[in-house]
Structure formats: C-alpha cells, structure tokens
Amino acid sequence: MKIPFFRTTITGDELKYTEQVLGNGDAFANSGFVAKCEQFMVHRHGVEKFFLTKSCTHSLELAAIILDIKPGDEIILPSYAFVSCANAFALRGATCVFVDIHPGSMIVDETKIESAITKKTKAILTLNYASVGCNYAVIKDIAKRHNLYIVEDNAHGIGAQHEGAFLGTFGDISTFSFDHMKNVSCGQGGGISINNPALLEKFYVHYEFGTNRRSFMAGSGDSYEWKNIGSNYPISELNASMLFAQLEKMEAINSRFMQLWNSYYAQLKQLDEKKLITLPAPPQTANNNGHCFFIKVKDDEKKKKLVNYLLENDIQARFHYTPLHSSKFGADNGRFNGEDKYTSAEAHRLLRLPIYFDMKDADLNFVVEVVNRFYSNR
Ligand SMILES: Cc1ncc(COP(=O)(O)O)c(C=O)c1O
Structure with a gap:
C-alpha cells in the first residue's frame, strides 16, 4: 500500500529507552519509566492522579468496577462510540442508554442527556471523538444535579484541550489509549486518571489484583491480602519506556498531526x-x-465507491464506528433514548483519510488529488 491508513508513531528515542530496560534484569520491574510517564501526565497534562494500564479498554473496565456498577444500573453514552465504552459497563451487568450526537463533531449532544436519566442511571460516559472535547460545562452541571459520575473516554485526545484545559481532566475518571494507532503510542497501552479524590482508595485496590498491595509496598503490614475484585491492570516498564520517549515529544507529535489535519481541511474546503x-x-x-x-x-x-477508488490508487481509507444500538447485541443490551436523528445517518457517511506522524506532505497532497479526481469524474 503506497499510502496506508495509519503508521505507528516512531520518534527515534524509543530504542534508547527500551534498551535501558532490556539491559538490566531488575529493570523490567523497576526502571522508573512507569513513574516518569505518570509524573509527566500529572505535571504536564494537568490530571489529578494518573496511572498506566494495559489498554484504554482495561481502563474503562476498571472505571466501571471503581464506580461499583451493578446489574440494573444504567449508563448514558453516545451510540457512536467504540465497543469498549459499552462493554466495560455491560460486563458488570449494566444497561446502556444511548443518545444522539452533534453531526459536525460526532460528540455526544449534551442536550439529549437529561431526558435519558432515570432512577437507575449511575454515570454518563463522554467520548472526546477525534480529540474534540464534549460540552463539559453542561454535562458537569447535569451530573452534579443528578448525582451522577462522569467517565471521560479520552482515547483519542492526548495533549488536546477544551476551553483551555487538557482533555482527560473533565471526568471523575478519564481514560486514555496508547495503542498502535494513537498519536502517542507504546504499541499497546492505556491510562486512567482519577480526578475525583474520593475514588482514589478504591482505585488502588482494584488496580492491583483487588488487594492492598500498594500500601504493603509502601511499607505497611507484613503481607498483602485479597480485599475486593480486581485484576492485573498496570503496564510493564518495557511498554512505559517506549511511551515515555513519545510523551516527551507529545507537543511535536501533535503539532505534526495538526499540520496534516489543517492541510487536508484547507485543500478539501472547495469540495465542502x-x-x-x-x-x-x-x-x-x-x-x-x-x-x-x-x-x-x-x-x-x-462512501464505498470512494473507498474503492482510493484503493485503486493505493490509498487506504477507513470507516469508523458502527453505532452500538444498531447491532443485535447492542439492541438486546441497551436502548436508544430519543430520536436517532444523526447517529446512524452520519456514521454511514463518515470516512477517515490517512493521517500519521511520518506522513509526507506529498502523500497527503496525493490523497487530496485523488479525492478531487473522484468528484470531478462523477
Ligand atoms: C474511543 C475509544 N475508546 C477506547 C478504545 C480502546 O482502546 P485500546 O485499544 O487502548 O483498548 C478505542 C480504540 O481505538 C477508542 O476509539
């Protein structure tokens, strides 16, 4: 493929840091990269408390455990979302209540949330789609008045901001992805920020096997024991070493992505x-x-015709989420509240064009040329 949909970000320092872990037996557990990443996120990304996990999917599942989600509870979320956003809560037996989105940005329509609230509602899940922040002023006000938690899925939004504050700081719990297709990556990894201090003690137990291992490691007691449900959520030093190399260059990585984004926008404006x-x-x-x-x-x-035309020209473009309520499983385990005015229609129209850190300007210009050719031929 001449122009793939995505290539994993590589900045050049990854190997140097990874070798520091590989070079020393104990460094697999103790080389300090996990701590460096977590400190970076608190000091440079403004979150209250931050911890690395094995994936954003794990972070979302952990969020549902921390919030004590149980069978019969309801979660409000956009249907235009990644499957893990719903599964994290479905795994705990909750029902997903889907609401519509804003068509221009594909983020949740905050005006549709309040009418979806019932006595069973426990939380609102927001998704900063394509790194665009949701209307948190309104959503936080709703959450406060109805005593609901906000889980902010910020898988896409490392380093992005909303009204001057970093995304990932708006939820009681916010989640991040560092998988191979995100701007900042370690191949497979995630993060969770606990912005509501009242949830921190619960977090520690569930994060490390459902035990009090954290306080034991900090010197309290002779051993640690089973306290609650939990799992092995922390990431390895090896993954964290690659991640730290990229976090250090977060601004440069994002600024290249934005150059490419702005270039697409400017060059495709005429078609719009x-x-x-x-x-x-x-x-x-x-x-x-x-x-x-x-x-x-x-x-x-x-859309299918354009995808094929791009493929004929060695360019890979991709659709994105299939609305969650449109599948049989989604319909059986959730319901759409209100009118599906935009979710299904806009999801069917949406096509993502190639964008990646080392994409050449000439390649982006070629994608634009092929899209223009497609429209001039028909
Ligand atoms: C919005 C959203 N949340 C969660 C995930 C899952 O991320 P991960 O691959 O880190 O589990 C994705 C995957 O791309 C996503 O798009």
Whole structure:
C-alpha cells in the first residue's frame, strides 16, 4: 500500500529507552519509566492522579468496577462510540442508554442527556471523538444535579484541550489509549486518571489484583491480602519506556498531526463549499490534536465507491464506528433514548483519510488529488 491508513508513531528515542530496560534484569520491574510517564501526565497534562494500564479498554473496565456498577444500573453514552465504552459497563451487568450526537463533531449532544436519566442511571460516559472535547460545562452541571459520575473516554485526545484545559481532566475518571494507532503510542497501552479524590482508595485496590498491595509496598503490614475484585491492570516498564520517549515529544507529535489535519481541511474546503463532501466542524472551544481526519460523503454507497477508488490508487481509507444500538447485541443490551436523528445517518457517511506522524506532505497532497479526481469524474 503506497499510502496506508495509519503508521505507528516512531520518534527515534524509543530504542534508547527500551534498551535501558532490556539491559538490566531488575529493570523490567523497576526502571522508573512507569513513574516518569505518570509524573509527566500529572505535571504536564494537568490530571489529578494518573496511572498506566494495559489498554484504554482495561481502563474503562476498571472505571466501571471503581464506580461499583451493578446489574440494573444504567449508563448514558453516545451510540457512536467504540465497543469498549459499552462493554466495560455491560460486563458488570449494566444497561446502556444511548443518545444522539452533534453531526459536525460526532460528540455526544449534551442536550439529549437529561431526558435519558432515570432512577437507575449511575454515570454518563463522554467520548472526546477525534480529540474534540464534549460540552463539559453542561454535562458537569447535569451530573452534579443528578448525582451522577462522569467517565471521560479520552482515547483519542492526548495533549488536546477544551476551553483551555487538557482533555482527560473533565471526568471523575478519564481514560486514555496508547495503542498502535494513537498519536502517542507504546504499541499497546492505556491510562486512567482519577480526578475525583474520593475514588482514589478504591482505585488502588482494584488496580492491583483487588488487594492492598500498594500500601504493603509502601511499607505497611507484613503481607498483602485479597480485599475486593480486581485484576492485573498496570503496564510493564518495557511498554512505559517506549511511551515515555513519545510523551516527551507529545507537543511535536501533535503539532505534526495538526499540520496534516489543517492541510487536508484547507485543500478539501472547495469540495465542502460545493456541497460534495462535508468537513468536520468542531466547536470553537476545541483545540484538537489532529488524531483523526474525517470527511462525510453523500451516503453509504458513495462512501464505498470512494473507498474503492482510493484503493485503486493505493490509498487506504477507513470507516469508523458502527453505532452500538444498531447491532443485535447492542439492541438486546441497551436502548436508544430519543430520536436517532444523526447517529446512524452520519456514521454511514463518515470516512477517515490517512493521517500519521511520518506522513509526507506529498502523500497527503496525493490523497487530496485523488479525492478531487473522484468528484470531478462523477
Ligand atoms: C474511543 C475509544 N475508546 C477506547 C478504545 C480502546 O482502546 P485500546 O485499544 O487502548 O483498548 C478505542 C480504540 O481505538 C477508542 O476509539
């Protein structure tokens, strides 16, 4: 493939740090990279408390455990979301209540949340789609008035901001992904920030096997014991070493992604003005990180034709989420509240174009040229 959809970010320092872990037997457990990453996120990314996990999926599952989600509870979330956002709660027996999105940004429509609240509602899950922050002023007010938790899925949004604050600081619990397709990556990894201090003690137990291992390691008691449910969530020093090399360069990585994003936007604007495609329309308050560049085409059929045309030209483009309520499992384990005005229609129109850290300007220009050619031929 001449222009793949994505290539994992590599900045050059990864091997140097990874070798420090490989070079010393004990360093697999104690080389300090996990701590460096966690400190970086607190000091440079503004979260209250931050911990690395094996994936964002694990972080979401851990969030559901910390919040004590039980069968019969309900969670409100956009149906246009990654499957882990729902599964984390379905795994604990909760019901997903889906609401509609804003079409321009594909983030949850905050005006649809309050009417979805019932006596069973425990939390609102927000997804900063394509690193665009949701309307947290409104969502936090709703959560406060109804005594609900906010779980912020910030898988896409490392380093991105909303109204001057970093994404990942808005939830009681916020989650991050560092998988191979994120701007900042360690191949497979995640993070969780606990921004509500009242949840911290519970977090420690569930994070480390469901035990009081953390306080034991800090010197209290002769041994640690089983306290509650939990699992092995922490990441390895090896993954953290690669991650730290990239976190140190987070601004440079995101600024390259944004250059590419802005270039697509500027070059495809004419097609948008002619109403042949629709460009993303993030709110004014968004300061995104360029993680994902999408266009919307007329309909599903047009999208498939464009995907094939791009493929004929050695370019890989991808759809994104299939709305969760549209599958049989999603319908059996959740319900859509209110009208599905935009979720299904906009998801079918959406196509993501290639964007990655070492993408050449010439390659991006070629993608634009092929998209233009597609529309001039039809
Ligand atoms: C919004 C969202 N949340 C969670 C995940 C899962 O992330 P991970 O691969 O780290 O488990 C993804 C995956 O891309 C995602 O898009």
